Amino acid sequence: MGLAEFERKKDEKINGVIYDMSPVPGFRHGIINSNIHSIVKNGLKNSVCLVFMENLEFKFRPDVNDDYVCPDIMVVCDRKHLKGSSYRGVPKFIVETLSPSTAKKDRTEKKDIFEKAGVDEYWIVSPQGSVEIYYLVDGKYILEHSYLLQDDKEEEDYNAEETICLKSFPHVKMTLGEIFEGIE
Numbered sequence: 001m002g003l004a005e006f007e008r009k010k011d012e013k014i015n016g017v018i019y020d021m022s023p024v025p026g027f028r029h030g031i032i033n034s035n036i037h038s039i040v041k042n043g044l045k046n047s048v049c050l051v052f053m054e055n056l057e058f059k060f061r062p063d064v065n066d067d068y069v070c071p072d073i074m075v076v077c078d079r080k081h082l083k084g085s086s087y088r089g090v091p092k093f094i095v096e097t098l099s100p101s102t103a104k105k106d107r108t109e110k111k112d113i114f115e116k117a118g119v120d121e122y123w124i125v126s127p128q129g130s131v132e133i134y135y136l137v138d139g140k141y142i143l144e145h146s147y148l149l150q151d152d153k154e155e156e157d158y159n160a161e162e163t164i165c166l167k168s169f170p171h172v173k174m175t176l177g178e179i180f181e182g183i184e
Contacts, residue, residue: 043172
């Protein structure tokens, strides 16, 4: 068997339709995900919760078409719903980092999926320096925070040291500067 046969193609299945997640996003996408993942993983040390990065299928409607998506970052706390490479529970926190090929789906279909599934907190992060934070309120997402990184200390709107906390895990904190560290 050749190496290509072992490689699993990254895809998602929504409403029975399979979406190829190729091409692979740019390096900034990976750096941002790694930054957030590292901070959250460190903050959840010694807890029952786990954080996954781009490698766990979220089966949000296992009863219908066995649909799934692969969030960039996902925190799960009910381990009984983990099986193989998939999760069938309700994540506490999800991040999608935008890329040109996924931006529309992350802001529409996937946002609706996470809202209906009951995910408490959803972040949409752009490699251009924006972070939108949605909280689930009465079953609907409300845009609670919206940031646009200004990392020039000479500018009046400098905010790289602005601290963001996770709603379900207020002790897990990161600055805007930490989220986007290393993308230049």
